Amino acid sequence: MSKRSYQQYCGLARALDVVGERWTLLILRNLLIGPQRYTALQGCLPGITTNLLAKRLREMEAQGLILKEGRLYRISPMGLELEPAIMALGRFGQRYLAGGPRDDDTVELGWGMVSLKRRYRGTAEGKAVLAVGERSFLLDYSPSYVDVREGETHAPLVVSGTLAAFRPWLFMGQPPRGLSVSGPGFREFCGSFGVDPQYDEA
DSSP: OOSOOOOOSSHHHHHHHHHOSTTHHHHHHHHTTOOEEHHHHHHTSTTOOHHHHHHHHHHHHHTTSEEEETTEEEEOHHHHTTHHHHHHHHHHHGGGGTTOOOTTOOOOHHHHHHHHHHHOOOOOOEEEEEEETTEEEEEEEOSSOEEEEETOOOOSEEEEEOHHHHHHHHHSOOOOOSOEEESSOHHHHHHHHTOOOOOOOO
């Protein structure tokens, strides 16, 4: 555990003693789409030094937030308990994203996929693969939970295309253009995640 502490007998203060260090919640956010290697985590955390990432991962493992399995880091059951808080913070912060990314902002597709977890508003159950360029993400959704996993390629519904085609559809409220849709359930998927379903098959 970090040497710094609020030294308050309060659940919130104790929680912040564990997760309040810089980068901790962002590491957990990245692991919400599946296990990752050290190099992948570092690549998605611009600004963190190698030494600090290694230190933070050791601390998080000792605290029970993550598990190390070979070369992979994965979120633990205890770490997964923080998902609702991460989603709530993301929802709160969404208002500060108006106007698009700033000149010095990093934009990462995986973070957008995590945001789909909190945007889900459907009552259906289904599975869909979003094949974005060379990356693919499986969304396994039900009324109670949305699981997102990178690297999965098989589902009844597959939507594929370039990042340039996905970005305006998933994150900017525009109709799907330049995408390939294969399999049933596209309209239900769109309704569940609040995206435009007006796909032109022609």
